Amino acid sequence: MGSPHEDAAALKNKGNDAFKAQDWPAALDYYTRAIQLCDTEPSFYTNRAQAYYRRASANTSILKHREALRDWKLVVKKAPGDANARLRMTECERIIKRDAFLKAIEVEDAPSAAEGLDIEHMALESNYDGPKLGDAMTLEFVEDMIERFKNGKKLAKKYAFQIILAVMDIIKKEPTMVEHNVDDGSEITVCGDTHGQYFDLLNIFKLAGKPSEKNAFLFNGDFVDRGSWSTEIALLLYAYKWLYPNSFFLNRGNHETDDMNRMYGFEGECRAKYTERMFKLFSESFSMLPLATLIGKKYFVLHGGLFSDDKVTLDDVRKLNRFKQRQPGQAGLMMEMLWTDPQTAPGRGPSKRGVGLQFGPDVTKRFCENNGLEAIIRSHEVRMDGYEVEHDGRCITVFSAPNYCDSTSNKGAFIKIGPEYKLEYTKFDAVPHPNIKPMAYAANGLQ
Structure with missing residues (x-):
């Protein structure tokens, strides 16, 4: 003393x-x-x-x-x-x-934002100069969208609504955990957070190859918020989902939620570029997104991480009714899947975020062994090399927004998985973008 x-x-x-x-x-x-x-x-x-x-x-x-x-x-x-x-x-x-x-x-069982939306008779804006969209998505339309967004143009509201509605019809039929096998002659590219960094997304497609039936993609949540091209990313990813419903996959992230979208820019961006109704329809679609993807029964891919209870299995994820609770809340399996993070110490600990928890290498080992997995793949956190392999190789983080928020100097990364189920990592740097700052549409206190 x-x-x-x-x-x-x-x-x-x-x-x-x-x-x-x-x-x-x-x-x-x-x-x-x-x-x-x-x-x-x-x-x-x-x-x-x-x-x-x-x-x-x-x-x-x-x-x-x-x-x-x-x-x-x-x-x-x-x-x-x-x-x-x-x-x-x-x-x-x-x-x-x-x-x-x-x-x-707030009204319980409020009507859908799609109710009364007369797409068929909705007029195109007079300045819209792109191709027409019929009853099915076409590669020509997607390619035009890509160039249109690169040049600072918007999509016709009619077509934006049409894309979201078409994707809602697709994803609401998908299970909470999509199960995908990589066939001979095919591969799948797993991407982490893109956070409204549209020009870096285009660079991913340049490096990894454009999506196709043989060149599958999985985007592991947090497509929107922070970066100032979130509507462009969301609409392009949705267009690809419509074009290739069986080889283009989207997991929900913690930023595909109403509260985060109100604070970190996506709601404001939808209002500025389109309409508030567009945001509400996106919000409904986000609540329908699958929460995980199982690749080849070997890799469990989800946005955040593992659970507070060792008894949770893949069957529990399969049975989870994601439609019962639109927003993840502060507890439960959905919240943990979207928010948790790995830690180096064994066991479980409190989250540095204040939401969810942290899980150690022993937790990951038990989960993988109990479910016959080689590893989990998750996103949710910046990694300076774009990815990190930890927990004795059984927990892999991939983050695909390089120089996050124009300030972090991190690389981005993606993971390719072929029919042999070996992981191939690609790192990449940020590319130039127009002079619009991150968080341009965020709540004032966060700009």
């Missing part, structure tokens, strides 16, 4: 360790205890203020706005001159009021 100042310094060091580990509650506890022992040391207060700031930011990012607001108020009280903290506090208050309003007007 040292002097009060020495004991306080030791608590501060523990707080610093917790801060580095992003364990904000523990950091706040250590800094507060240090202050109680020695209330004259300024660094204790500044460190605690930073912990409040970081916890507020973390809660804001995972949409826990009431918890975030409490911390923003503390930050503003301790640092009244911090204009950014005051702005984020105000924005948090606005979002809480908006969410309360939306909840108040």
Whole structure:
């Protein structure tokens, strides 16, 4: 036992360790205890203020706005001159009021956004100069879309609605876990998050080959938000899904959800480029997307990761009724499939995100052995090389948005799997894009 100042310094060091580990509650506890022992040391207060700031930011990012607001108020009280903290506090208050309003007007079993949508008689915009879309998607139409979006043009609203409705008809018939075998002469490319980075998506198709019946693709969630070409990505992926329904697959990610879309840009982008109804129809379609894909009975591909209970099996995923609960919520199998992350330590631990959990190599090993798998493939996190193989080769993360948000300097990656079920990794750099910043359509407090 040292002097009060020495004991306080030791608590501060523990707080610093917790801060580095992003364990904000523990950091706040250590800094507060240090202050109680020695209330004259300024660094204790500044460190605690930073912990409040970081916890507020973390809660804001995972949409826990009431918890975030409490911390923003503390930050503003301790640092009244911090204009950014005051702005984020105000924005948090606005979002809480908006969410309360939306909840108040929420109607159970509300009619579909497609109800009353008269596609047949909907007129094309006068400036639309592309090919006509009939009752089936064509490669000509897809190729025109690609060029149209590259040149900053939009798709006719009639055709955008038509594409979403066609894909809804396809995916609602798919199981919660799609099962795909790679036939001789074919391969499948697994891609991670693309997050509205349209020009990097086109580079993926350049490097991996364009989708076809023999050149299958699986996009493992988080197609939208953050990047400012999310509508272009969503419409192009959907067009390919319509064109190649049996060889082009889409898993749902945690950003194919209403709350995330409201905060991180997709809703705002739909409104700016098309209509609010377009967003509502996309939202309905997102809730129909499969949650996982099993490739060759060897690779379980899902956006987030594994479960809080070792008893969960692939059969539980097969039986999961994804239509019963449109949004993943804060608990349950769907939430865990969209939000969890791997950790290096064995066992399970709290999530640094504040949602879901973290799972260790022993958890992955048991799941793979219990289900006869070689590995799980997941996305959900930036990796500096675009991918990472961990948990003794049984947990693979792939992330396909290089230089994420124009700021991370990471590479992107994708994985090719052929009929021999060997994994072939390709890394790639970001490509130039028009001068539109990420998060251009996001909620004000996150720009």
